[in-house]
Amino acid sequence: MLARLRSLARSVVPPLLTLALVICIWQAATSSPGSGLPSPVAVVQETWQLIVDPFYDNGGIDKGLFWHLLASLKRVAVGYALAAIVGVAIGVLVGSSIWAMRALDPLFQVLRTIPPLAWLPLSLAAFRDGHPAAVFVIFITAVWPIIINTAVGIRSIPEDYRNVARVLNFRGLEYFVHIMLPAAAPYIFTGLRIGIGLSWLAIVAAEMLIGGVGIGFFIWDSWNSSRISDIILALVYVGLIGFCLDRLVQLLGRLLARADAAT
Secondary structure, eight states, rough: OOHHHHHOOOOOHHHHHHHHHHHHHHHHHTTTOOOOOOHHHHHHHHTHHHHHTTTBSTTTTTTTTTHOOOOOOHHHHHHHHHHHHHHHHHHHHHHHHHHHHHHHHHHHHHHHHGGGGGHHHHHHHHOSSSHHHHHHHHHHHHHHHHHHHHHHHOOOOOHHHHHHHHTTOOOOOOHHHIIIIIHHHHHHHHHHHHHHHHHHHHHHHHHHHHOOOSSHHHHHHHHTTTTHHHHHHHHHHHHHHHHHHHHHHHHHHHHHHHHHHHH
8 A cells, every 4th residue: 555655755845846936937028017918817817717617518618618628529539530430540551552652652651741721721612610620620630640650550460460361261251350460559549649639739729710619719709808818727628638538548458458468
């Protein structure tokens, strides 16, 4: 029990001390009357109602932060799920076939360098609606690291594993489930972790332009209304949720690795 407490303290205390130091520096840097940014104390005071009542809904865009975050998470869930399915499938194809790699890899290397928001005008023109346009931006942002990492993982499967598959006569789905997926899983989940981070970044930026309900729109609307403290509070939530999403994908990867090891 004592060893667990010590391990927990080693994990929790350093980031808490760092956070406390950052807040102290922030407070000291913004305590002067002419400061352009509010201090931590001022942020809490000015956003207290948003903190204690994130669930209010007065209709339209006048909603608590919970509803803005929920709308953003829904868009991310759809776009990221599509990116994961398509990215893993294409990554397996590119990693398994030298001809597919030669044909598709140059195209992917060009497309992945296009900034996410550059796709937004085209997606708005194609879908004529902000919601599917934002989902497409998430998809097109997250899919590239998933494809690339999956392909690298497939190409990195040891030849011994392939020989075992031939001996056991694994083909098609059996080969994918028992050989390919376990061997490439670390690479695949590295791509998935990168993808979820990029998805969260993309939705915040996209929502600033498409309007409606969403944390990105909330930040932009707060800027237009000169509510700087609201922006800072929203950024705190954005960072925390992004951290949680990354850890969720990492945990899923560990659980699948343990399940595979157990079998």
